[in-house]
Amino acid sequence: MVCRRASIPAATEAAAVASWPLGPLALALALAILSAMPHVALSQSLTLPPLPSPQMNLTCKNVPFPFGERSSAAYVPGFMVTCGPNNETMLRIGEHIYEIDKVSVPESSITIRAGPIKQVCYDRSGRPKPQITGVVPGPTSLEATPFTFSKRNILVATGCNYRFIANFTSSSGGGDGTPTTTSCGTATCGVSSGTIFNGSCAEISACCTARMQMDGAQQFNLTFDKPWPSGNVSGEEANTCSAVFFLDQNEQVFTSAGDGRKMSLKDALVPPGYRRMVLDWAIPGNCEQILAPQYQCGSMSTCNDVYNGTGYTCRCNQGYEGNPYEPNGCSDINECRDMNNNNCSRDACKNTDGGFTCSCPKNTVGDGYRAGTGCSIDSLPPSGNMSRIFGPNKILLITVASPITILIRI
Known part of the structure; x- marks a missing residue:
């Protein structure tokens, strides 16, 4: 009979040993040996809790390098930020200053809060209203900056019977210098223009989106108008706003409809305010x-x-x-802290600089890899010898480590 060690609770282990037909001395020896033997699961993997990564709100004081204030050592020209009234991280692009909502170092991108590039609003009588002030429009030129318009954005147009045409170019040497054009148009609004349930632009005809077609673009010119211009509007279009703006592709177009409530067209076509847009940097x-x-x-x-x-x-x-x-x-990276970062069996992972190795603990055999032979208890203890089964009561004598011997009645 070959005894194998499995990973079982201590109480279950003791109960199992107590049920063997052993004398008091043999029982004591068995418990001592079993307690000293290593616990190795054949198929399980060790998962240590990952190191905590505290979440911090982005401020001008903790913005990651290469961004920083002018007085900071962590500052690269072109990446200078300033502090807002509440320590917001502010970035100047051309004539305007934008709040940075997020900085991603791995993706080399930032997310800023920007208003519509162009916007037209009408009063209750359908007459055009003056432009709303206080909202910084989205940038149209990133020349002389380390930033480019990211393909993680979409261009959105909202309104009744409006269209936009945007021509993107690059002055940084990217591509062949040929402008790329993206465009879309909205439909005429009416009583059947639809309602919005989940913030999607696809639910109504008074909205359209277009994807960015060019990497590395730093400037563009935009046309935003009606195919058949007229001074005043009527019907559903009165008391609404039409706008075109950049939007992070992971954001909803109509933010207040994200809770499953219906939103009417009148409620949707309001000034968009600040929206999140993405800029790449290098x-x-x-x-x-x-x-x-x-x-x-x-x-x-x-x-x-x-x-x-x-x-x-x-x-x-x-x-x-x-x-x-x-x-x-x-x-x-300590790959041994998380089984998803390594392919080692339990207790078999050893962290190294820039990597890890797998090896089996003492008194076990195998290659240490989950996809390989793993680690298992050796059939015999490393320094032990099994003697013959002898005597009328069939006593199995196992020498574990001199001078310790265990006798098992079988």
């Missing part, structure tokens, strides 16, 4: 030409030229994480 220059001290990639990171020719970005090497723009911002 450090000016390229990996071949930039040398220290201007080179911005820190240790344990790699420089990558942006394929649209607008600059370069930094990435932590495989097995490391953090901010590659800081001198020592990339730190080793």
Whole structure:
């Protein structure tokens, strides 16, 4: 008979041993040996709780490098931010200042809050109203900045019987310099124009979207008008607003309809206010030409030229994480903390710089990999010997480690 060790609760283990027909001395020896033997599960994997990553609201004081205030050491020209009244992170682009809602270092992007690029509103009588002030319009030019219009955006038009045509170009050397055009148009509004249930633009005819067609664009010109212009409007269009704006593709077009309530066309076609839009960024220059001290990639990171020719970005090497723009911002990932980051059997993972290895603990055999043979208890203890079964009561004598011997009646 070959005894194998499985990972079972201590109470169950003790009860099982107590049921064996052993004498008091043999029972005590059995319990002592079983307690000393390693607990190794054959098919389970160890999962340690991941290190906590505290969530912090973005402020001008904790904005990640390469962004920073002018007085901060963590500041790269073109990435300077200022503080708003409540420590909001503010970024100047051209004549306007925008609040940064999010900075993604791995994706080399920022999300800003911007108003419509163009907007036309009508009063109850259908007459055009003056432009609403106090909302900063979305940018139309990113020249002389490290930013480009991201393809993570969509262009949205809302209103009755409006169209837009946008021509994007790049002055940074990306692409072949040929402008790309994107456009869409809304339909004439009427009593059957529809209602909105979940914020989608597809639910009504007074809304359309178009995807960005060009990477690395830094400027565009926009036409936003009616196919058949007229000074005043009537019917459903009176007391509404028509607008065109950039929108993060993960955002709802009509934000107040996200709770499942119906929204009428009149309620939907209001001034959009600030919406989230995404800008990509890159450090000016390229990996071949930039040398220290201007080179911005820190240790344990790699420089990558942006394929649209607008600059370069930094990435932590495989097995490391953090901010590659800081001198020592990339730190080793402990893959052994989470079974999803390694392929080791339980207790078989050993973290190394930039990686990990799998090996089985003492008194077990196997390659340590879940996809391989894993780890299992050896059929015999490493220093033990099994003697013959002898005597009329069939006693099995096992020498575990001299001078310890266990006798089992079978």
